[in-house]
Amino acid sequence: MYRYDEFDRTFVTQRVEQFREQVARRVSGELSEDEFKPLRLTNGLYLQLHAYMLRVAIPYGTLSSRQLRRLAFIARRYDRGYGHFTTRQNIQFNWPTLGEVPDILEELAEVEMHAIQTSGNCIRNTTADATAGVAADEIADSRIYCELIRQWSTLHPEFSFLPRKFKVAVTGSGRDRAVTAAHDIGLRLKRDADGRVGFEVLVGGGQGRTPILAVTIREFLPERHLLSYLEAVLRVYNQLGRRDNIYKARIKILVRETGTAEFARLVEEEWAHIRDGELALPEQEIARIRAYFAPPPYEALADACPELDAQRAGNRAFDAWVRSNVEAHKRPGYAVATVSLKPHGGIPGDASADQMEAVADLADAFGFSEIRVTYKQNLLLPDLRQRDLFAVWRGLKEAGLATANSHRLSDIIACPGLDYCNLANARSIPIAQMISTRFADLEREQEIGNVTVNISGCINACAHHHVANIGILGVDKKGKEFYQVTLGGAADETAAIGDIVGPAFDEDAIVGAVETVVDVYLAERRDAAEPFIDTYRRIGIKPFKEKLYAAR
């Protein structure tokens, strides 16, 4: 099988030393910015509005407490005391100096982390189901396949200079927890009639200025063929994808212009040549990788937890947190808890060094030292005993991380926007802060129920606004920030692109517009059990439009 042996310390360390030399040559003037830029981007180093930005990969969103502590250390020692978790399950440091970046990469290498595959027209870090290995409904642990994809794709010589960047997502069941429909390739784990594990394969999804949902090109791909089939898709794309126009270079355009059936035919044709070759995955190889993700030593527990019931009954704030932030675990007596990085009025996805350390401590004390990063810019403690939830909640509360708003309106995804980003047209974070402040009342949030609000500062759509129930896109009109609203998008297995509601709102009107949308929903919903998206699908955009523009 074609793969790197292990992404071992020697390799990453060599890479760090190589970059250290490149930085030295840049500083001495030997390399121009044009020569240096592709080298720094290959190592995750961008230049943003105010400073350099280092994007660090968190493969399949999984961190050990040791790694999270190292990120905290880097934030404190080399940055300004915080980091920003992104929708790609990565972390960004906003203020590193050029000379210290090799040192940061060395710190990361010591804990088996790096910044490879966080930039450039290569296969990027795979988006994962953050509840892999613990979700009650999963077919298999999707991290196994994310790791296989990582080993296959990292520095893949054929796919290092694709027409454009390429993103793969894997979700563990028919429930889509990795936005697979908005990725270049989406993989949904499933079983066939004989009970064998495999994937539904979707291709051609993407957001940006041309949002398109992925289409299924194969209903069932047995797991042993995963890599050869991906290679076939990438090969067709690499050959036929456009390189003449950056806006038409993603695979979504190729699939749309070729047609789903013809694209699938081309992939199958290519695949026929390679399916039983060196990329075929023998069962032993899958088992070997599976062993990396062996479950932690769970205790045999009863699913009922009278202690937890009593704690919930005695503390309303805790009860609200359990209701919104705690999800079922596949093992009896255990639970999965979301650590909200969305305090009301705070910056979505930001965590201070102290907060990262607090979460690492809680993971050590209660959760087998493991932490996950979600595409919603939160953290997750995947393996908690239900009877420890109260202690975990108290610890999170002390660190300012216990906001009971997971999946609620104030659980907003926001890109860095014009406050940091070189590509942005408008600010995103202040809008998120104003909205989450307006909806800070927990009882009101609970009454509104689950809804997604995503805010992007430009059409590149890093905050996935196209697939939000309420999407907000920042635009620049003659140097002034305006915000366009879309409604009805969805990022789950019922994925949909939102509809533009009408003319954009200015900074002063956008929060009121969101409130109006929520008011229409509350007035129109059948009952409290009908979530926003269902009401929208039933009544359409018209009632929202009428209220939003009534006064105009």
Next chain:
Amino acid sequence: MRGSFVMPNTAITANRLLDGFVIYLTPDGGWSESLADAAIAATEAELDALQAVAERDARAGRVIGPYAFDVQPGADGPVPLGQRETLRTLGPSVRTDLGYQAARR
């Protein structure tokens, strides 16, 4: 006729090589973190001269990506037109405690 018609006042900005910080070209051909120190071009000829200096420094690797942007006079010196350049002057509006420019205010 170059330099003879009215154009908006313009300054030159770039990012500094070593830390990426925002800097402005000054009248003596140096670079400052403060827009107040910036050289202001009022004619195309003045702008061309400033751009030549900026490009020289970019080629020498001292600064990255210099470009001109419009400013207008303000009480404490030039003020950028547009939100993007305003934010580059001040730092992130959401972390006024951290923006490097915040320290100067």
